[in-house]
Amino acid sequence: MKNFHVEEGRFISSQDVDEWKKVCVLGKTVIKELFNEESPIGKTIKIKNERFVCIGVMEAKGQTGWKDEDDVVFIPQTTAQKRFTGDTKVTGLLVQSRGSEAAEAESAIFEIEAVLTKRHKNVIDFEIRSQKEILDTMQQATQSFKLLLGGIAAISLLVGGIGIMNIMLVSVTERTREIGLRKSIGAKRMDILTQFLIESVVISMVGGIIGIICGIGLGIGVGELMNNTMTGGRMEWTSIVSVGSIILSFCFAVYIGIFFGMYPANKASKLDPVEALRYE
Secondary structure, three states, rough: OOOOOEEEEEEOHHHHHOOOOEEEEEEEHHHHHHHHOOOOOEEEEEOOEEEEEEEEEEOOOOOEEEEOOOOEEOOOHHHHHHHOOOOOOOOOOOOOOOOOOHHHHHHHHHHHHHHHHHHOOOOOOOOOOHHHHOOOOOOOHHHHHHHHHHHHHHHHHHHHHHHHHHHHHHHHHHHHHHHHHHHHHOOOHHHHHHHHHHHHHHHHHHHHHHHHHHHHHHHHHHHHHHHHHOOOOOOOOOOOOHHHHHHHHHHHHHHHHHHHHHHHHHHHOOOOOOHHHOOO
16 A cells, blocks of 8 residues: 565565564665665564564665655564554554545545444544545645745845835935935936935845855755754755745845835935035
8 A cells, every 4th residue: 555565575474463473574774774785584683672583675665754664664463462562452554445536535434434433332432534634734734834934034024124224224314415415416316216226235135145045054954964963864854945946035135125225215316415415
């Protein structure tokens, strides 16, 4: 059902289950850590002080989200119950419907629920979850995460824009006499407006470039931290920064500079040259 097959040796048989045999099948990650990628067939490993003989090797599966699918050891269910858990209960089952259509999956769920309810003496002490429900939950979580990040980004842009506007307002105040002098020798309103608008955009662009560099560096740093610290080098966490995201970020920086720089630039362009020259 998980499309996970044996690459070398064999998988656990019904005889292994019936006889509680201490045999195991290993994933690629386990083999790499214990046997340095040598063939483990016929070799012995210890699981909680119990010796198990390796009878098979699973093919490479890769990662699913945070989980390394190759970091697995399979042993017979009865052996696990007898040697480790001391319990006869089964905590989970994986079931596949005959077809991939949604109707067939729903039909399978109803049949499974009916069988389990009957065997559990009409007590519903179990939960059935389909891949569709899991996928819907993941999509909802992803959407919520996107909204959260979007809100944080919007607040950051607003704060940054207000900062740029305040910087430009101070600049206009400090350069009032310069503005008056330029107007007195023939500078038009559009010239003053363009000058301060360009300055605002340049400030925003510099901030955007610094943010892009910091973002790329942070992404690479987090990836290395995940690889070396949290996963112990068993998983490869790759941070991907697309060209499109860089262009989008840079365009937003330019837009913020234009939008929040317009008010100070417009204020500077409307100054009366006589009053501006008198400004102390």
